[in-house]
Amino acid sequence: MGGFLALFLCFIPVFLFGPAFLGAGAFSVYLYHRRTLTRLDRRAGAGLGAASGGFAFLFLSVVIVATVFYRPDKIREAMATQLKTGHYDPEAVRNVTNVMNTNAGLAAFVIFVLLIILLICVVGASIGGAWYSAWLQKRGRG
Secondary structure, eight states: OHHHHHHHHHTSGGGTTHHHHHHHHHHHHHHHHHHHOOOOOHHHHHHHHHHHHHHHHHHHHHHHHHHHHHOHHHHHHHHHHHHHHSOOOHHHHHHHHHHHTSHHHHHHHHHHHHHHHHHHHHHHHHHHHHHHHHHHHHHHHO
16 A cells, blocks of 8 residues: 555655655555554564555556557657756767667666666655654654
């Protein structure tokens, strides 16, 4: 459920990536606590949050890979537009565009982007899960 929450929060520009995955990790620990009535320690909360972030990554990666597989020209066009609107060296933009026009270049770019998204998903949700479990432990003592 935390992974689905992260996906829905990503549609809101303010929550894109960071806060969405923090919330997903915290939400997964909240649901676990509500279901079992046990308080997780920080390590277990981080693990549960990381699992939630992993599921969110799986959902996102399916959409990204399907988009790249079925519409590679649209992806290349969008990337070229973004590069041309930035204040980059025209020679470097031309080199990157030439690499992206090959299938191997596009595949390398997609793999790089997926690795970055995996890192953001898992680490963000793990921090959110650890934070919420620590908050539950503190609330239980006081």
